[in-house]
Amino acid sequence: MFFEGSEKKVEILVHQNQLSLLNDLSDDFWSELVNRCNAQILSSISNDKCKAFLLSESSLFVWDDYFLILTCGETNLVNSVKYFIEELGVNTIKHLTYQRKNEYFSHAQPSCFGDDVKQLAKYIPGRAMRFGAMDSHHTFVFHQDNQFKACIDDKTYEFFAYQISQDASNHLTKPGLTAHDIRTFLKLDELIPDFQLDDFVFEPYGYSVNAIYDNKYLTVHVTPQSDSSYVSFESNINLIELIPIILQILEPASFDLLSYNETEFKTLTNKNVPNRYVSQSLIQQTLTNGFLVNFANYILPTQGFSSATELDISGDNHEL
Amino acid sequence: MFFEGSEKKVEILVHQNQLSLLNDLSDDFWSELVNRCNAQILSSISNDKCKAFLLSESSLFVWDDYFLILTCGETNLVNSVKYFIEELGVNTIKHLTYQRKNEYFSHAQPSCFGDDVKQLAKYIPGRAMRFGAMDSHHTFVFHQDNQFKACIDDKTYEFFAYQISQDASNHLTKPGLTAHDIRTFLKLDELIPDFQLDDFVFEPYGYSVNAIYDNKYLTVHVTPQSDSSYVSFESNINLIELIPIILQILEPASFDLLSYNETEFKTLTNKNVPNRYVSQSLIQQTLTNGFLVNFANYILPTQGFSSATELDISGDNHEL
Numbered sequence: 001m002f003f004e005g006s007e008k009k010v011e012i013l014v015h016q017n018q019l020s021l022l023n024d025l026s027d028d029f030w031s032e033l034v035n036r037c038n039a040q041i042l043s044s045i046s047n048d049k050c051k052a053f054l055l056s057e058s059s060l061f062v063w064d065d066y067f068l069i070l071t072c073g074e075t076n077l078v079n080s081v082k083y084f085i086e087e088l089g090v091n092t093i094k095h096l097t098y099q100r101k102n103e104y105f106s107h108a109q110p111s112c113f114g115d116d117v118k119q120l121a122k123y124i125p126g127r128a129m130r131f132g133a134m135d136s137h138h139t140f141v142f143h144q145d146n147q148f149k150a151c152i153d154d155k156t157y158e159f160f161a162y163q164i165s166q167d168a169s170n171h172l173t174k175p176g177l178t179a180h181d182i183r184t185f186l187k188l189d190e191l192i193p194d195f196q197l198d199d200f201v202f203e204p205y206g207y208s209v210n211a212i213y214d215n216k217y218l219t220v221h222v223t224p225q226s227d228s229s230y231v232s233f234e235s236n237i238n239l240i241e242l243i244p245i246i247l248q249i250l251e252p253a254s255f256d257l258l259s260y261n262e263t264e265f266k267t268l269t270n271k272n273v274p275n276r277y278v279s280q281s282l283i284q285q286t287l288t289n290g291f292l293v294n295f296a297n298y299i300l301p302t303q304g305f306s307s308a309t310e311l312d313i314s315g316d317n318h319e320l
Numbered sequence: 321m322f323f324e325g326s327e328k329k330v331e332i333l334v335h336q337n338q339l340s341l342l343n344d345l346s347d348d349f350w351s352e353l354v355n356r357c358n359a360q361i362l363s364s365i366s367n368d369k370c371k372a373f374l375l376s377e378s379s380l381f382v383w384d385d386y387f388l389i390l391t392c393g394e395t396n397l398v399n400s401v402k403y404f405i406e407e408l409g410v411n412t413i414k415h416l417t418y419q420r421k422n423e424y425f426s427h428a429q430p431s432c433f434g435d436d437v438k439q440l441a442k443y444i445p446g447r448a449m450r451f452g453a454m455d456s457h458h459t460f461v462f463h464q465d466n467q468f469k470a471c472i473d474d475k476t477y478e479f480f481a482y483q484i485s486q487d488a489s490n491h492l493t494k495p496g497l498t499a500h501d502i503r504t505f506l507k508l509d510e511l512i513p514d515f516q517l518d519d520f521v522f523e524p525y526g527y528s529v530n531a532i533y534d535n536k537y538l539t540v541h542v543t544p545q546s547d548s549s550y551v552s553f554e555s556n557i558n559l560i561e562l563i564p565i566i567l568q569i570l571e572p573a574s575f576d577l578l579s580y581n582e583t584e585f586k587t588l589t590n591k592n593v594p595n596r597y598v599s600q601s602l603i604q605q606t607l608t609n610g611f612l613v614n615f616a617n618y619i620l621p622t623q624g625f626s627s628a629t630e631l632d633i634s635g636d637n638h639e640l
């Protein structure tokens with residue numbers, strides 16, 4: 001069964017003198033915001049700096065002056081933005097970034113990136129870029145075009161793994177797997193010691209975890225099924241330095257890296273990406289909002305033949 | 321402007337004692353068959369063995385006992401198959417193969433491969449396979465599952481080039497370009513000397529050519545626009561041997577090869593694919609109809625950074 005793991009993502013910064021997202025808004029507000037894109041809140045954790053909601057489709061993180069929502073599957077994330085604007089007014093927004101990864105079952109989506117941007121641009125003038133070629137992994141970024149300038153210390157990292165090893169897929173699709181089993185398999189205590197965790201094991205498989213420590217966050221979403229596996233990591237801790245451990249666990253046939261404001265991208269990837277991977281795309285762009293964005297897609301070249309994938313053409317098979 | 325060059329393709333073999341496709345069916349029949357998928361016949365050429373129709377969206381080739389139709393854009397090729405069955409009966413069909421490449425603007429398509437196969441399977445029991453990973457270039461193949469066994473001499477080849485060089489794209493999008501200019505640029509007299517040609521230059525750009533010689537055919541379809549360029553070749557002459565010339569002309573960042581019944585696939589690709597390309601997918605599968613199918617996707621690894629692609633978000637821009 002195919003599941004569209006590819007995420008859409010919105011980050012909204014607010015004017016701090018107007019509103020504290022953490023203190024002035026109730027859980028009901030966030031619950032409704034999440035419902036609007038056709039997802040639900042499953043659970044939450046929090047500390048002084050941040051509140052993290054685990055969703056039926058990915059995650060929502062709220063800090064005092066900004067929030068970040070990622071949704072996968074067939075969600076319509078722009079509807080959540082519209083709700084935010086309806087409730088709080090467009091002038092509350094200091095800066096908005098909307099991001100959407102290329103999908104593999106895009107005809108099942110309620111909208112395409114073009115539709116989304118047309119909706120957003122009614123409220124927020126902005127610019128749109130594509131990172132990566134049309135015919136390979138790529139990510140669309142729309143950002144508000146206003147006076148806002150990003151602080152160079154505002155760094156975030158995304159890592160997307162595709163076609164994880166058969167061993168990893170077998171392990172992560174075992175019936176009866178517990179959250180603890182998956183935490184251990186993903187070596188979360190090595191990757192993020194001291195982080196507070198909140199996770200969920202989906203039926204028949206799939207796993208999501210939110211992790212926070214002070215103002216730091218990591219979220220991991222696992223679509224483990226063989227043939228269309230996908231594991232995404234997003235964090236404001238340096239994921240490029242964690243690549244060797246992540247690759248050892250998942251052994252993906254391909255992975256993408258996306259970073260905001262990592263000025264040492266080339267040095268870090270040279271150091272941490274093993275030579276057996278080659279880069280298909282390598283993009284660097286400074287946006288008009290000041291963000292330095294890097295995108296890279298790596299693949300593992302193959303020498304030997306493998307078989308074609310037989311598809312089940314009976315019933316409502318989503319693999320087709 | 322984005323154009324979906326990715327093709328759908330149907331090959332139907334008929335029982336020879338029942339019908340000569342070449343002699344017993346009028347051009348009006350083929351014209352209606354083409355109209356049914358939402359394309360039109362532009363022109364045709366023929367010889368004793370074969371008739372080749374150039375279409376508004378790709379090509380149709382008719383031989384005595386089989387025909388082959390390729391369509392790109394937003395066509396619904398299954399409707400053409402339905403017309404054939406309505407007019408001539410399903411028992412006329414000795415064997416059917418339906419093939420569909422992964423698309424890059426699939427939410428604009430009238431159907432997905434799964435929809436198509438569900439329609440076809442109402443008339444023709446069959447099996448479906450995917451060649452290539454979901455997250456990279458791939459081609460779906462549906463074939464009738466009956467007593468038919470392919471003859472090993474029935475060889476066909478497909479070559480798909482992506483992201484042709486800026487020089488090639490600039491040349492092929494020059495205003496006022498003639499068919500003769502493009503024939504020369506594509507070195508058709510070197511690739512296929514002695515073939516009879518029929519070609520068309522589309523506005524504002526795009527080029528299609530059908531070429532026949534005895535029972536041999538080649539068809540080339542060019543979507544030249546920078547950023548989403550795509551050039552497809554399909555033939556029953558050995559395209560793998562022509563790779564060095566084709567790569568010299570187009571210098572694509574990536575290309576796919578698909579062959580039916582090429583038993584020397586590995587030897588031929590080792591000889592003809594330059595070392596600077598690495599293979600991302602390499603698939604070999606013998607179908608239950610006896611066809612040996614090989615699929616390979618090659619990419620050119622990149623070292624230096626390039627810029628992101630700015631997208632025009634005004635109006636009905638199809639790039640989004």
